[in-house]
Amino acid sequence: MTIYEKADELFHKSDFMSLLSKYGDAFVVGSYRTKIMTWNDLDFYIDNSKYSPSQYYDLAGEILKRMIPTRFDGFLNVEQGAAFLGFETAIYGERWNIDIWWKHREEIESALLSEDKLVQQLKERPECKKAILEIKEELSRLRLYGFDKKKKHYHSKEIYDSVLFGNVLSAEQFLLAQEP
Numbered sequence: 001m002t003i004y005e006k007a008d009e010l011f012h013k014s015d016f017m018s019l020l021s022k023y024g025d026a027f028v029v030g031s032y033r034t035k036i037m038t039w040n041d042l043d044f045y046i047d048n049s050k051y052s053p054s055q056y057y058d059l060a061g062e063i064l065k066r067m068i069p070t071r072f073d074g075f076l077n078v079e080q081g082a083a084f085l086g087f088e089t090a091i092y093g094e095r096w097n098i099d100i101w102w103k104h105r106e107e108i109e110s111a112l113l114s115e116d117k118l119v120q121q122l123k124e125r126p127e128c129k130k131a132i133l134e135i136k137e138e139l140s141r142l143r144l145y146g147f148d149k150k151k152k153h154y155h156s157k158e159i160y161d162s163v164l165f166g167n168v169l170s171a172e173q174f175l176l177a178q179e180p
Contacts, residue, residue: 003037003038003039003040006092007032007040009092010042010091010096014067019059019066020046020059020100023046023055024048024049024051024055026047027047027112028042028044029043029044029108029112029115030042030043030115031043031156033115034119035119036132036133036136036156038140039097039136039140039145040095040096040097040147041096041097041098041146042096042097042099043101044098044099044101045101045103045111046101046102046103047102047103048082048083049104051083053076056076056083056102059100060085063085067089068089070087070089070090071087072085072086072087073086074086081102082103083102084099084101084102085099085100086099095147097147118164128164131168131169132159132160132163135159135162135168135170135171136156138171139153139154139159139174142171154174158178159174
């Protein structure tokens with residue numbers, strides 16, 4: 001079973017999207033949506049236009065009951081209507097990281113447009129998609145990306161920008177480009 005099939009199973013078996021949708025319009029974002037996933041990581045945005053602090057605690061409680069996290073953290077900024085819940089859980093005997101962000105609708109739409117643009121760029125330049133996947137996998141192996149990262153680590157956007165705009169096609173080139 002591929003990483004995408006496992007993620008799809010998670011959505012359907014746990015009814016996770018329905019759970020999130022109880023708290024606002026919910027969107028899957030990130031590497032799953034752009035089809036450049038290399039590790040068990042799912043990211044979600046919830047439109048905060050109907051947000052209330054009690055929803056944060058209600059969702060946290062439902063996640064604790066349903067997903068039985070091995071790690072759980074978050075933050076809540078009532079004044080800005082911003083919130084985050086992040087947790088790790090075992091699904092199919094494997095460790096998964098799940099992050100949920102409440103965001104303004106405009107931020108969500110901007111992120112979705114950026115991801116759509118990235119998908120288009122990768123369709124036009126398949127060598128870049130291949131490079132991104134290989135760099136992510138190698139950086140994960142080196143504990144510079146993904147689970148159990150070292151203090152100094154990298155994020156997806158840094159990898160995407162290096163490949164698409166810096167002509168970086170390998171983890172070695174990526175790491176050399178990061179040196180001061």
